[in-house]
Amino acid sequence: MLLLLLLIPLASAALALAIAADTPRRLILTLAAAAHLALTVAAFAAPPAAALGGLLDLDPLGHLFLAATSLLFLAASVYAVGYLRAEGKGQRRDFQEGAAFSNAPERIFTACLLVFLAAMTLVACTRNLGALWVGVEGTTLASAPLIYFHRHRRSLEATWKYLLICSVGIALALLGNILLSVAFYDPAAASTSMNLTDLAARAHVAQAPWLKAAFICILVGYGVKMGLAPMHNWLPDAHSQSPSLVSALLSGALLNCAFLGILRAHQICVLTGLEAFSQELLTIFGLISMATAAAFIVGQGDYKRLLAYSSVEHMGLLALSVGVGGGAVFGGMLHLLGHSLTKGMLFLVSGNILALYRTRSCHDTRGMARAMPITAALWTAGFLAIAGSPPFGLFVSEFSVLSAMIRQGHTAIACATLTSLAVIFVGMSVPVLRMVQGPRPPAVTGEAREDFFAVAPPLALCALVLMLGLYLPESLIVILTRAAGVVVKGL
Amino acid sequence: MNVAALFEPLMIALILTNLALLVTSRTGVLIRLIAAQGAILAFAPLFPSSNLPVHLALLCLAVFAIKAVAFPYLLSRTLRRIDADPLIEPYLxxxxxxxxxxxxLLFSLWLEHRLPVPPGLFAPLLFPAALTTIFTGLILVVTRKNALTQVIGYLAAENGIFLFGAPLSRQGSVWLELSIxxxxxxxxxxxxxxxxxxxxxxxxxxVDRFCTLRD
Structure with a gap:
């Protein structure tokens, strides 16, 4: 079954490349996404057996990440049907610089989307750190062409930065993996496995200095990809230049995958009694990320960059929740799910805004409430959700992280977190609400795209985030608790 | 034959290619140097012992094919196609x-004595050579304006990381090395x-022309 999860997107990618007609190809994309989600959900009922000699092995932590990825991918692929139809073919004018450009061929875009899903599936479905690295590097390579869908100068600049910064970052994570093998080196052993279970069995022989060096390399390496400040430079560029459905996937799914890499290294630190060390580092990076995001969100004039910096903030909060540990981890896992859904929804909505207003400026976009009422409502709801207001899921998760911090005596960290959250709330509310209100600019003519494909995916995601805030089903609490248990206990 | 005796000259040659990478100003020479590094690295998994299991031989061949042949070919093809200025202007x-x-290099030599290296794991000079190669790669990525030179820097850093992992490849699984x-x-x-x-x-x-996206 795990093999099937990996093969469905790969086979669909090959099929998408082979098919020349657009409509069947778009159907394949959504069908593959739906099948992937169905299998992921079915795996909750009957935990799948390990495959490929233990290489593919789904634990509760990976399963949570897989579910978030799969859910978001389905929403993005439904959105993609309408988006690709509206984009069409041929040359068009760049609204910012006026130069002519064309889009990448749709079949390559679709195939890359599906390979991207396969790479993320591999990351979530393995407990082998080597295979995880291969998956994370695979996500970089599959997503670079996605960012360069609109073939103009700015997206090329963003793609190059993304490709180079993330490749070098991930190379550091590979160094971390090697240092980890050095830490667990046993001259008598015939073979060493990078599987978490095998490493756990030899936790007592691990050498602390090498382990610490390994954790630093892995944290910095995957931290680049996760967008932890100060290694986040590629993130606002890539998120603002890629098509909105790709931004949604980058922010809601890809960053999580990199976080999973860091969590696996943290698990090893827990198993070897070094959790104080890894938690301290995660806390420091978490606080820096939240403060950096707050500084760049205030006065931000580009709404897609605004959302990108908000991702830096939430990744910081996730790192912080694991850094504090204990009860905060449960809140962190809920936050991870809530953030994926909310940010995915917001980026999809931003695509609708961009399609009508043809600008990413928060100042030139006015009067959304009249021009595109459903999108405006979703945009406002999404802002309230991402800022952590009740009744949305992120309120519950942020509240439980903060209360765990205070219960465990980390009052200073809680105060710093609250300050950042408050600054970000104000900093985001000004541009977001200004965009919704006011008169529609006379230059903006044309019809808003509010058809099924443009509205239903973000609406569904919004409903889910609302549900996370109002009612957490018992089964979901079990899933989250077990995922948090893996992080806290190490296995 | 004592293989360890062969290993040290190889590592010294590797360190010299690093220094050459840092001082050269022609892209064509850089590509040849990175090919030489790839060829040296293809021998790295053979040490410290001279017996050669099949999977290691396979790995050595793959490393040679990719690092010493395929990469230089791809890079020089790109260089020819884009008709770029063969001289590079560095920031540094x-x-x-x-x-x-x-x-x-000095830092790596110092660090080797500070870390508790498991006995028998790293051949002599391997640790400083690997670390210096990583540093060289990072310096090239950060201080060169030319996109092609940045890729060469990335490759050098990756070469260093590969050399680090080479002594462990005897115990590791070969499919993993190959997928990397x-x-x-x-x-x-x-x-x-x-x-x-x-x-x-x-x-x-x-890459100096990349100046549109910033806050």
Whole structure:
């Protein structure tokens, strides 16, 4: 079954490349996404057996990440049907610089989307750190062409930065993996496995200095990809230049995958009694990320960059929740799910805004409430959700992280977190609400795209985030608790 | 034959290619140097013992094919196609770059004595050579304006990391090493395509022209 999860997107990618007609190809994309989600959900009922000699092995932590990825991918692929139809073919004018450009061929875009899903599936479905690295590097390579869908100068600049910064970052994570093998080196052993279970069995022989060096390399390496400040430079560029459905996937799914890499290294630190060390580092990076995001969100004039910096903030909060540990981890896992859904929804909505207003400026976009009422409502709801207001899921998760911090005596960290959250709330509310209100600019003519494909995916995601805030089903609490248990206990 | 005796000259040669990478100003020479590094690295998994299991022989061949043949071919093909200026202007001059490289080498030598290296794991000079190669790669990525040179820097850093992992490849699984190589190969391939587009769009592969996206 795990093999099937990996093969469905790969086979669909090959099929998408082979098919020349657009409509069947778009159907394949959504069908593959739906099948992937169905299998992921079915795996909750009957935990799948390990495959490929233990290489593919789904634990509760990976399963949570897989579910978030799969859910978001389905929403993005439904959105993609309408988006690709509206984009069409041929040359068009760049609204910012006026130069002519064309889009990448749709079949390559679709195939890359599906390979991207396969790479993320591999990351979530393995407990082998080597295979995880291969998956994370695979996500970089599959997503670079996605960012360069609109073939103009700015997206090329963003793609190059993304490709180079993330490749070098991930190379550091590979160094971390090697240092980890050095830490667990046993001259008598015939073979060493990078599987978490095998490493756990030899936790007592691990050498602390090498382990610490390994954790630093892995944290910095995957931290680049996760967008932890100060290694986040590629993130606002890539998120603002890629098509909105790709931004949604980058922010809601890809960053999580990199976080999973860091969590696996943290698990090893827990198993070897070094959790104080890894938690301290995660806390420091978490606080820096939240403060950096707050500084760049205030006065931000580009709404897609605004959302990108908000991702830096939430990744910081996730790192912080694991850094504090204990009860905060449960809140962190809920936050991870809530953030994926909310940010995915917001980026999809931003695509609708961009399609009508043809600008990413928060100042030139006015009067959304009249021009595109459903999108405006979703945009406002999404802002309230991402800022952590009740009744949305992120309120519950942020509240439980903060209360765990205070219960465990980390009052200073809680105060710093609250300050950042408050600054970000104000900093985001000004541009977001200004965009919704006011008169529609006379230059903006044309019809808003509010058809099924443009509205239903973000609406569904919004409903889910609302549900996370109002009612957490018992089964979901079990899933989250077990995922948090893996992080806290190490296995 | 004592294989360890052969290993030290190889490592010294590797360190010298690093210094040459840092001082050279012609892209063509850089590509040849990175090919030489790849050829040296293909021998790395053979040490410290001379017996050669099949999977290791396979790995050595794959490393040679990819690092010493495929990468240089891809890079020089890109260089020929884009018709770029063969001279590169660095942010950091040759002398300072070389000084930084030598600083990296001294630091690696010092660090080797500070870390509790498991006995028998690293052959003599392997640790400082690997670390210096990583430093060289990072220096090239950060201080060169030319997109192609940045890719060469990335490859050098990856070479250093590979050398670090080479003594462990006897115990590791060969499919993992091969998939890592494949990932890096596809990475360089994608970067080559990106450079081609950069050259077409910006009429140069100078990353100095990337100045639109910032806060």
């Amino acid at each position: 001059g040759a002398n300072l770059s070389a000084a930084a490289g030598i600083g990296g 190589l494949l990932d890096v190969f596809v990475g360089v391939f994608v970067m080559g395509i990106a450079i081609h587009h950069i050259n077409k769009t910006f009429e140069s592969i100078d």
